[in-house]
Amino acid sequence: MFKLEKKDAILLLIVALMLIFAPFILNPFPENSGLAQFNAGYPDLMQRFVFFGIFAIGFNILFGLTGYLSFGHAIFLGVGSYAAIWVMKLLTMNILLAIIVAIIISGLAALVIGWISLRRSGIYFSIITLAFAMMSFALAYSVLTPITGGETGLQPKVTDPRILDSALLAGDTPKANLFGLDMTATYNWQVGDWVFTFNVGYYVAAILMFLCFYLSIRIFSSPFGMMLRAIKSNQQRMNYSGLNSKPYTLAAFVISGMYAGLAGGLMVAMDTQVGPERMFWTASGEVVVMTILGGAGTLVGPFLGAGLIKYMENIISKINVGVLHDWFYWLPDWLENFVVTIIYPFVGKGWNLTLGVIFMLVVIFIPGGLVEGIRRIINWFVKRKNISASREITDSDNMQQAGEIQQAGEEAASRGKNNG
């Protein structure tokens, strides 16, 4: 399907199903139960999963394939957002134009910044991009206040010109739309105790995310993707063999910048406001963490990493002392207080701590990220099934084999001793 390998097609299908059924997958707990705290199926968070999914998938094209670690990717997220909001202020509230302009402008920004910073590789490249990130934030926060709105950012106002839109009715506020379809329109479907939320903005973003993911698969499996991988494995050898690798890295940089611009444009389309913190250097660091956490260089990993981080940030951070006491009220008082004291530093405002611990565990034990973790689990199940199926037949063989291995081991050991 769609010119894909079978394995990739299955992956694409899984992602499509996840995107379509997200309102169900993310709201597994009934509305009034205590576990509803963990439900993530509300429009804002679902949209955020998608924005940062796109952002991380794009970042992965640069980092996962070429190995160039950019610490300034949030610049393009911000540039895309500012471009989109200006389109909304000056031209039209239709998000299509805003998103297209966001992608183009951030692509241009990526071209300039990439052209400069790709003159170096490795740590120097990372530092240059980091410098750009800090510079851009400072520009947006203070120097360019007339263009960016500074600290308070930009929002569409009733008084903006918007030359392509018809005049607003009295008392109406400008609303982001796609040919009249309001992005904030939401339908709540109540089934028994469960409530599932379907939001227009989310599905629009999800369609774009699907396209982005498809494009990323195609890039991964294309000759271009192969060149990028070659750059990662040994750029010097490529250069010595007479190949100029710069156009490839620059192309990858621009493509991932455009992904970021799309994510930024979408953020504005779904929530019409931009603030400069969006391009703060920690935001650039966050996407690095997302990608590594999920699995750099894998197709679906960055998306999973983005989802996990945004889930922690929005759900775990809201568990406060009161909620914890509600959970453990059935314990004796002293034990309740003890348990709450132990858990509290890791939830609520301490969500970063939990994230840090998870990140360390992932990097130490499954360096391939969540994707590798999932793969290991699947392999383990598959292996166990195979073993139990073949155990009866090969039992005697195994015994024999084990004996042989032991013998071989002993021989090796004695040889080692002799040598020593």
Place this chain on the structure above:
Amino acid sequence: MSKNKNDVSRRKVLKGAAAGLITAGVAPTIFTKGAWAQEYRNEPKGSSVVLGFNVPQTGPYADEGADELRAYKLAVEHLNGEGDGGMLNTFSSKALKGNGILGKKVEYVTGDTQTKSDAARASARSMIEKDGAIMITGGSSSGVAVAVQALCQEAGVIFMAGLTHSNDTTGKDRKANGFRHFFNSYMTGAALAPVLKNAYGADRKAFHLTADYNWGYTTEEAVRTSTEAIGWETVGTILTPLTQTDFSSYIAQVLQSDADVLVLNHYGGNMVNSLTNAVQFGLRDRVVNGKQFEIVVPLYSRLMAKGAGENVKGIFGSTNWHWSLQDEGSKAFVKSFGTKYGFPPSQAAHTCYVQAILYADAVERAGTFNPCGVVEALEGFDFDGLGNGPTHYRAEDHQCFKDVLVVKGKENPESEFDLLEIVEVTPVDQVIYPPNHPMFGGDDVSLVGACNTGV
């Protein structure tokens, strides 16, 4: 690479497009249907109502955020009829009965703004969309206040701003669903100028160090305009980066000028560092043009005064409220806050407590949680007994008008909380301005516009 036969054919594309068009045509009607089930966004149907407290729990203003949250918890207790009732007893409006709001028990959810507008909007949206919050309140910076206020306008819930001092919040970024009790840069300038004239004379040369962001700009503009009106001359201004921690290079430039007053338009950690640097450079012992050199800090808070320690002694500034005020409302609030937490509340805690009470009272008087009803009840509302004397919520821009406190760092503090003393209470008449004042967007900005119920 590709070994697939199922290429996209024209027929399939057409079929897909047709299906897409039908969905697009049907979708709007499906999606808007649900919204009409409620009369307004998050209408409380059960026996309780949820308020959203959106305060900085991490980041540079985490201390203030923690104090705001303490105040909100206290307000919720008082609204639900627990505790000693605090300022409910001194409040001029007697609509609240201590049985929740409109008989519904008050519950709350909290969020972390991180003092970032994106994070603040995300947590506010989660409280509105997931937890069904009917009102959002809190915050400790103007960037966040403006961002969340716009969000609440779009979503159709009420926003009661926390600590935000920038003119923009009720100036060019004012919204119908947003309200501010805190004072602003303009009021600071207007209140400080006469006091400065009395203390330091009318013939002074001022130098401004200004934090390089919106709040810094508006504060500098306000202070400069009002001090120039009393005859001062502004001899220089420097914009300092927000992340700056060492201000000595800027202080050196002040030393080289012939300025005899330094105005520090800084807040939080910035102010603590710049003031400390200025004092270390011996500015306060300097004599220029035959006059003693002076330092002014337009916006003071107790937490900042604590950070700057000894250095604040004798330095003028303004504040929204101070716990040493002796009116009945302030005394009642300090007492119940002190009993619960063991120390006096900050101005951030005070404004947040008052905002929560004012919202509850407006709902009670309107008889509905409908945002438009609440807006109507709050617009032009006159009240007293909440610590700032007689106060007026102006209908045109949703800004509270009340007396402004001019304070001075105390020479002999008696405790770690007793750092500021009130020099003068500038009456409201001196700090009032028309809604279309140039610093507040002028005539270009429409009035607050129409309220939004979110359906």
